[in-house]
Amino acid sequence: MPLQNRVAPDGAVIATPHRGLMMGNRGGAFHLPDRTLGRRRWATRQWIACRLEFKGRQRMAMMQPNRYTELFFLDEATALSAGHRPCFECRRADAERFAELWARTRAWPAPARAPEMDLVLHEERVGARGHKITYRAQLSALPDGTFIRLPEDAEERAYLVDGHRLLPWTAAGYAAGLVRPRRRWEAAQSKFWNEREHECRLNSISHVVHSSKEPA
Secondary structure, eight states: OEEEEEEOOTEHHHSSOOOOOOEEEESSSOOTTOOOSSSSOOOOEEEEEOOOOTTTTOOOOSTTTTTTTOOSSSHHHHHHHHHHHTTTTTHHHHHHHHHHHHHHHEEEOOOOOOOHHHHHHHHHOOOHHHHHHEEEGGGGGGOTEEEOOOOOTTTTOOOEEEEEEEEEEEEEEEEEEEEEEOSSEEEOOOEEETTTTTTOOOOOOOOOOOOOOOOO
């Protein structure tokens, strides 16, 4: 039976046999001794996204006692939408670029530090009841990499904005794309990093793998 350690774009942690391209954690351990989850979905506000492999580090099994809870993502777009940022250890270049762009959008004189970003990200990723924060946004204004939900979709699936297409997210990968509709407003749920435009757009329309080393 698969462990409940795969993250969806809305930040939910689900159980699925499908694997992802990235792993991560949420600042420590929040799993139970039997390797299941209780009500908690994070340990601290340090949510990070990392490489699957780093310096040959390995673990014999996932969700071990007194070890951080390993999480997995389909891809980086999913991790960012869920509220995770790049890890400063195993993804140093990505993390520094992220911090630089974060600071630029706020006119800060120096790149942002991890604690500063984590504080803001945590306020934007979850609401008072622990649910993901989402907003209605103009679809035409959203860049590639944003996840949205369509109001007429009874299944409330997450769609990745990809040029003129909307790609339905599934744990196994993206399904066949839809033509991007020409409607004005949709429910946007992503915190996105638009590398194509070389700018970090980190605003409040959003509701983030770590190596074997324990989180600091």
